[in-house]
Amino acid sequence: MSMISFARGVPAPECLPVEALAECAKAAIERDGRTILSYGTGGGYGPLREWIAARHGVTPGRVMLTNGSLQGFVFLATHFFGGNQTGRVLVEAPTYDRPLKILAENGADIVALPMDDEGLDPDALEAALKKGPKPAFVYSIPTFQNPSGRTLSTERRTRIAEIVREHEVLFLEDDPYGLIRYEGAVQPSLFELEGGKHVAYSSSFSKTVAPGVRVGYFIFPEAVGKQIEAIAVSNYISPVMLSQATVFEFCNRGLFEPNLERVTGLLGARRDAMLESLERELAGSGCSWSHPEGGYFLWLDFPEGVDCAELLPRAEAAGVTFVKGTDFFPANGGGRNAARLAFSFVSTDEIRDGVAKLAALIKG
Numbered sequence: 375m376s377m378i379s380f381a382r383g384v385p386a387p388e389c390l391p392v393e394a395l396a397e398c399a400k401a402a403i404e405r406d407g408r409t410i411l412s413y414g415t416g417g418g419y420g421p422l423r424e425w426i427a428a429r430h431g432v433t434p435g436r437v438m439l440t441n442g443s444l445q446g447f448v449f450l451a452t453h454f455f456g457g458n459q460t461g462r463v464l465v466e467a468p469t470y471d472r473p474l475k476i477l478a479e480n481g482a483d484i485v486a487l488p489m490d491d492e493g494l495d496p497d498a499l500e501a502a503l504k505k506g507p508k509p510a511f512v513y514s515i516p517t518f519q520n521p522s523g524r525t526l527s528t529e530r531r532t533r534i535a536e537i538v539r540e541h542e543v544l545f546l547e548d549d550p551y552g553l554i555r556y557e558g559a560v561q562p563s564l565f566e567l568e569g570g571k572h573v574a575y576s577s578s579f580s581k582t583v584a585p586g587v588r589v590g591y592f593i594f595p596e597a598v599g600k601q602i603e604a605i606a607v608s609n610y611i612s613p614v615m616l617s618q619a620t621v622f623e624f625c626n627r628g629l630f631e632p633n634l635e636r637v638t639g640l641l642g643a644r645r646d647a648m649l650e651s652l653e654r655e656l657a658g659s660g661c662s663w664s665h666p667e668g669g670y671f672l673w674l675d676f677p678e679g680v681d682c683a684e685l686l687p688r689a690e691a692a693g694v695t696f697v698k699g700t701d702f703f704p705a706n707g708g709g710r711n712a713a714r715l716a717f718s719f720v721s722t723d724e725i726r727d728g729v730a731k732l733a734a735l736i737k738g
Contacts, residue, residue, distance in 0.1 A: 378728035380696040382719040383520065383670045386644075389637045389718075390584050391629070398623035399616070405623075410615040416607035418591070419618035425625050426591055432570065436593050438603055439618055441610070443550060443578040443590030447473055449605045450546065453598070454510040455480035456605075462509040464502055466494050468673070468702030468709055470520045470548070473513055482510070484704045491664065493519070493526030496533040503541045511544040511574075516564060517552040518669025521702045521714035525667060528561050535567035542572060544598065550578040550590075551669035553634055556642040558667035571595060579621050581670070582634050587617045641670070647722040648672060648715065648729070655733035663715075670718040673699075676711045676736060683710070688735055694728040 402410060410419065417423060418439025427434040440446035454461060455477075463477055467486035477484050485506075487498045494514055503509070516526035526534070538545045547564045565575040570593065578590035594602060606613070624630060645666065652663050652674070660677035674696075676682070682698040689695060697716075699709025717725055 376693065377690065378694045378720060378724045378731070380694065380713075380715040380717070380720065380728060383716040384585055384719050385581065385637065386640065386719050386721075389640055390586075391624075391633050394629055394633070395584060395587070395620060395624060398627065398629075399620040402616070402619040402623045406619060410619040412615075413612040414615040414618075416603040416613070418613050419615050419622060422589075422618050422622035422625070423591075425622060426593075430565070430575070430593055432593055436570075436596060436599055438592045438594060438599055438606070439613055440590045440592065440606065441588045441614055442580060442585075443548070443576045443592070444472055444476075446576060446590055446592045446602070447546075447548075448476055449602050449609070450511070451476050451480045451482070452605050453601055455482050462507060464499065464509050464512040465704075466514055466519070467704075467707060468521050468699065468712075468714075469513065470515060471697075471701045474702070474704060478704075485509070486704050486707050489519075489522070489524065491524055493524050493530055494534065496530050496537060499534060500537050503537065503543060508541075509543060511546055512538070513546050513548065514564075515548045515551075517549055517561070518554065518666055518671075520551070520669070521671050521697070521699075522673035523664045523666030523669055523671045524673070525558075525561070526564075531561060531564055531567055535564055535573070538564075538568055538572050544595070545573045547573055547575050548577075549575065550581050552577070553582055554638055554641060554670070555668035556638065556645055556666075565593065574598065582630070582637065583621060583624060587621055588614060589617050589621045638668075641718055644717040644720070644722055644725060645672075647725040648717040651726050651729035655729050656736065659733070659736055661736065671714055671716050674713045674715055676713070678711060680711045680736065682713055685713075685735065689732060692731045692735060694731045696732075 423434040423437040426437045462483045462485055464485045464487055466489045488495050565573045575593040662675045664673045666672050696713045699712030703709045
């Protein structure tokens with residue numbers, strides 16, 4: 375029996391622009407091979423830094439390219455918690471499980487803040503900043519959040535930008551999904567609203583081009599950026615210049631926006647199939663779920679008596695898998711009767727079949 379995986383937050387194979395990237399890699403080597411096949415600077419491939427800087431209205435020196443944006447998060451955690459340093463980090467609850475693991479491994483005191491369908495609660499953020507020591511930073515995914523698919527409202531973005539500015543705290547806005555929008559109006563980033571003095575911004579080409587190129591980027595406040603770059607150089611000497619140059623060639627040829635439109639169409643059909651299937655199979659069951667306007671995920675809350683630690687093995691025996699809600703909270707922090715469902719990798723037929731299998735277990 376094949377497994378239908380709602381656990382894989384990766385693009386479907388047909389989303390990957392294989393032929394175009396092959397041509398771009400060849401062209402990049404032919405054009406600038408002596409540079410990109412040698413060691414590079416810690417900040418990454420200059421032309422791509424310039425392209426990103428122009429999109430965000432900053433100087434190229436503030437852009438740092440990393441081998442996937444998660445590696446940049448590791449460097450940030452090392453900066454604040456390496457050498458047995460201690461401190462707090464404020465995060466949304468739920469939030470992306472990988473940063474939780476990285477922070478825990480580095481000994482950070484993780485403080486989880488509540489969120490709802492409008493995203494992070496500004497009152498909870500302000501209360502946490504007034505109580506206890508100043509955190510090393512605040513971590514948030516405001517747009518099409520992983521794992522919930524929720525998006526921070528414009529009103530809350532404005533308020534949070536004001537809070538961050540008032541408390542002069544570093545706020546990391548993680549935005550790998552923001553361009554994958556299926557409906558609704560584009561909202562300003564917190565980076566834009568705050569002015570980029572205290573808000574750092576991270577994103578990646580993993581969701582918009584291909585995860586295998588391993589090209590992420592950060593826009594840091596200048597002082598922090600130089601320190602993070604020094605950590606990067608001490609870890610790997612040079613980033614992967616060939617991948618970065620390939621992505622630049624892809625973008626410089628004008629392929630980024632058309633590819634984004636193509637990917638959005640492919641994944642939007644999957645989002646629609648997921649929402650339609652949940653409504654058909656679970657309406658009236660006591661379950662509720664988020665309605666993401668973009669991204670890769672939605673959050674499914676089961677009735678109170680359901681324990682996903684017990685449900686997951688039964689679901690896998692029936693041929694469908696997901697990620698337990700508890701994985702997205704600090705230890706003993708919640709999510710017992712919730713799950714993250716990723717719709718980006720599976721086909722629309724698999725989505726319908728998988729949701730039906732889950733529904734049978736809940737209603738049976």
